[in-house]
Amino acid sequence: MLETVGHSVFRNRDVETAPLHRLSHADHKVNFPAGPDETDDTMAVRVTQFVTNMLRPGEWLRGVQTVNSVLERKYLAIELNDVKNGLLPEGASQDLIGALRATIKTGILPEASDPEPDRSSTIDTMISTDDLIIGGDEHLETFERIVGQAEEDVFVLSTFITPHEGKYTERHERVRVALERACRRGVRCHLFYGTVLDAERRNAIAMQELNVRLSAVRHARGFVLAHRDSVRSHVKCLAADDGQGGSVVLLGSSNWLSSPFSAVELSVELTENQAAAAGLDLLRSIISPLSSASRSIETLQFMASDLRRARSPLSPTTDTGHRVPVRMTFLQADDHERLLRQVAHEADERFVCCSNKVGAPMVPGLFNPAEIAGRRLDDVRVYYSRPSGPIKRRHVRAHRDRLNGVVDLIAVEDPQVHAKFLLWGNDDVVVSTMNWGSQTGSPDNPLDEIGLHLEGEGLATSLLVKFEGQLED
Structure with missing residues (x-):
């Protein structure tokens, strides 16, 4: 069971619940949050995290089955006198405990809310330059x-x-x-x-x-x-x-x-x-x-x-080539623009972005950050293959003339570049699914686009060499 005040996960056997239709006028209830309901998948993730934290030495959790699961709205029944005496179900979060104590003190019921969506944490792994699949x-x-x-x-x-x-x-x-x-x-x-x-x-x-x-x-x-x-x-x-x-x-x-x-494609192969x-x-x-x-x-x-x-x-070598330690972070759709602007201000050597398309958002989304980088750096490039939507070649040409000497806008039509990436310095690469110059990421659909930020010694330099080789073939 997931409660929506402190976002605790409980075993059914450890708590008392009440169906929606059985509440009396004397009972005090906290309204359900207005956001979307939980799904089998989100509940499976919560159950996995809950059970994993309770495993004893030598135990492991292989998976959670949800084929026959049933999701049902019920109220969690909590006696405030028990809370005063420190009697709470196993697994109660500190947020729930604090909210209940505040209710005892003030008489004001807490409010429920949707749990914050999880952002992927950074993972330490090993990647070879051969794992950057290009072409x-x-x-x-x-x-x-x-x-x-x-x-x-x-x-x-x-x-x-x-x-x-x-x-x-x-x-x-x-x-x-x-x-x-x-x-x-x-x-x-x-x-x-x-x-x-x-x-x-x-x-x-x-x-x-x-x-x-x-x-x-x-x-x-x-x-x-x-x-x-x-x-x-x-x-x-x-x-x-x-x-x-x-x-x-x-x-x-x-x-x-x-x-x-x-076309020139780019993917990352994850094997660790x-x-x-x-x-x-x-x-x-x-x-x-x-x-x-x-x-x-x-x-x-x-x-x-x-x-x-x-x-x-995390072995440093494999049969396919030298592997380097890499910090890998997943970027959701709405993370891309924020990172691009940050890199525009912080990159200290080069700034290279590749987008299959450039469209209506190209100026605020890509050209402006590139210009900021170009005022500081000698090597700032934007590769693209075709205009999209209302944007015509003449529009891009006008910006190429405007940014001459600051940003190199490079049209690559044969072979077409379908790769989407951002790299800066020698070590930082983002391999993405998003067309940086024609799309904007929405927080309402965070999994519409995904990028992998890889930070490892020499990765940006190696990718740039491989990419330029594709354009010369």
């Missing part, structure tokens, strides 16, 4: 490798399912063949899309066609979980078990199920257990609004719990 070819090869090594589950979240301009290519076929082979091995394929700009439901239709194709594979029926409703997020993600007891998560710019893999577990948690939060996704949600919960239990060592 269309490398993304396609990485997709085939990750899906090909999976033994149990593959998750794909792609903004779109339908191919660009409606044309299927040999590269689209390679993605589908990789999924077919996974189904043939008995791997469960969890498929999602995120766009809401689909009045004709073309992506839903394309998802159903893919579902039929994969389900037709021998022994694959029941192993394809293709969802025809949008998760309403611009995030792109590929995740799977690695066939060796671990998991891998890719976050970045690639629309895995619709991309022709011809704590980082991969955080990535699985993020994906679970994004898909949790879908009522049809309960099986996928629980699978992600169990996979993340197993990774945290294993706690892989």
Whole structure:
């Protein structure tokens, strides 16, 4: 049970409750908060945190099942005389205790509120420059490798399912063949899309066609979980078990199920257990609004719990190259603008931003911060490929002339840059799903866009070299 004054989580057996219709006029009640109700997923997270804090040495929590859960509004019954005597249910938060003591003192009932949304904490992990996946070819090869090594589950979240301009290519076929082979091995394929700009439901239709194709594979029926409703997020993600007891998560710019893999893409591959577990948690939060996704949600919960239990060592080297210690922070949609402006004032060597599109918000959202950085720094660049919405090429040209000598506005049309990133200095990189020059992040939909801020020795320098190499090819 979650109470909404101090946001404590209780076992049902430890508290007394009263149904809404059984309260008498003599009872004093605290009104429910006006915000959205809890969901199975949010309650599963709270239960996990609650139980984890109560584990004894040698015990561990693998996961929380929510398929048969029932969410019901009830009142928590608390006798104030018990509170005076220090008798409170196990798990009562300090906020609840303080609110009840204030009620005893003043006679004024406390107020309920929605819990503050959790912001992802910073994670210490290890990342190699090889884990910065850049370029269309490398993304396609990485997709085939990750899906090909999976033994149990593959998750794909792609903004779109339908191919660009409606044309299927040999590269689209390679993605589908990789999924077919996974189904043939008995791997469960969890498929999602995120766009809401689909009045004709073309992506839903394309998802159903893919579902039929994969389900037709021998022994694959029941192993394809293709969802025809949008998760309403611009995030792109590929995740799977690695066939060796671990998991891998890719976050970045690639629309895995619709991309022709011809543009310059950028993603981060997370393989260290704590980082991969955080990535699985993020994906679970994004898909949790879908009522049809309960099986996928629980699978992600169990996979993340197993990774945290294993706690892989932060080894400085791997077979694929040198790894460096990295502080990794997840940025939600509305964090992007705040960080961009902060970096514009604080960067001490270079400021480079890449956005596939520039649109109506480009001046306040991107060009103005870049100009602030350009008044202090010698190397300030903004890469983009195409204007969006009401913005035309002539509008961007006017700003290029205005900012000449302060900011380099660099149009890259061939190959198109679909990557979204910000880097500054030698060590700081943000790999994002958000078009910095055409979108603004809303706090009302924090998971619409996600960025990964990676702070590690030489990461920014290495990424810039790899990115410039893509433009020269």
